[in-house]
Amino acid sequence: MAGVAALGFSIALEIAARRYGLPGPLTNQAKEVVFAPASGPLLYASMALMMVVLTWRERFVAAGAAIGIDVAFLLVRWAFDARVSDGHSFGNGALWVILGCAVVAVTRRTGRERVLMLKGVGLGLLLVAGRKTGDTWLLVTSKTRPAVLDPYVAIADHALGSPSWLAGRLVAATGPVGEHVLDWIYAQLAVAAVVVALYQLRNVAAERRFPRHHLVRTFLVIGLLGPAVYMIYPVVGPVFTYGTGAFGTGGEQWAMANLWPHTPPPVSTPHPWTYDGVTPRNCMPSLHTAWATAIFIHSRRAPRVLRFAGTFWLIATLGATLGFGYHYGIDILAGVVFAVTIEAALRSFDHGWDRPGIQLVTYGTVVFAALLASARFLPMEMAARPWAFGPLLVLAMVSVVYGYVRTARLWNPKAAAPARKTEPQLEPA
Structure with missing residues (x-):
């Protein structure tokens, strides 16, 4: 099927x-x-x-x-x-x-x-x-989707201190070497996922069956559902809407202003902005962040070298997504919540839908929707009160991650896990 x-x-x-x-x-x-x-x-x-x-x-x-x-x-x-x-x-x-x-x-x-x-x-x-x-x-x-919502997200991002602008200046300061390294990490994320997946699937040939849950499934579901969100929340990213052409990109004649990465956009009433018919509306949520988060999660019970690699890839991906101006800060938070919620849903599907699993998936979905809605309908309020909305945004993301860690017992493999039913060695075709 x-x-x-x-x-x-x-x-x-x-x-x-x-x-x-x-x-x-x-x-x-x-x-x-x-x-x-x-x-x-x-x-x-x-x-x-x-x-x-x-x-x-x-x-x-x-x-x-x-x-x-x-x-x-x-x-x-x-x-x-x-x-x-x-x-x-x-x-x-x-x-x-x-x-x-x-x-x-x-x-x-x-x-x-x-x-x-x-x-x-x-x-x-x-x-x-x-x-x-x-x-x-x-x-x-x-x-x-000719009209994009970048002005709303850019104003709301003031609550987080406009991290893409800060990261853009930091990446530019690293010079060509730093830029090329981050660009390679950003482009080869799927290869990093395969490395972790190969560890998880290492016994398939011997056992003649696949494990019930592995990274490839999460990776593919994220890639399938993410673009559906882009259809209802089109955003192109700061380097295109406010870009100066840094790193060989930029919005050129379609940009609202040449501000990134040196000057965050002024706080003023946002409105939808018509953009070209070529640039993908692929910012909200950040799927690169979601995929890197999935890699990080699935590498937690791998050998130490893979755990370090998963952590490094997550940090480097965050640096690239923000530092190249491809995403706003709220995109990153939404990407983490998106990945954790999908991972929780797949785990519950595999091990049985119990009450904690249902609650976590429901809560993650609500937080994800709230992040998107707040950036669309409360950008001026968020920019005016960063001392309140900034911590709230981060805490919302952290609460979902904390719920997943507790539910999945991610860092305690010996803890009691949901009882598994006896299954045949090979699933029916």
């Missing part, structure tokens, strides 16, 4: 994109079988996820085949002087291996072995499809 729903959703987005004369997620994914992929690292990360169902020997064969195919593609492009202007010169091999494993599963496997391999292929393809689907979602937001 989940696969059918995902396919139906992708077809709907394909049709929506075609209405604007652009390829949709299915077309973009099919093109990467031959043409240069948009993200080679993401395709190899997807292949790594797929390989959790393979034996070590099969993994070495698959990895070698992917590299060999990429080398062949590289030689052909070099022979025909085919330049890769937008994307990576590698990654096709990984996609070919994923599709090849699907063929092997159907033609050479039977019973439980076939189901397990197809689940691995589906897991790898879901990560890629999630990226393509998200890109199309963002296209739809830019075409269907």
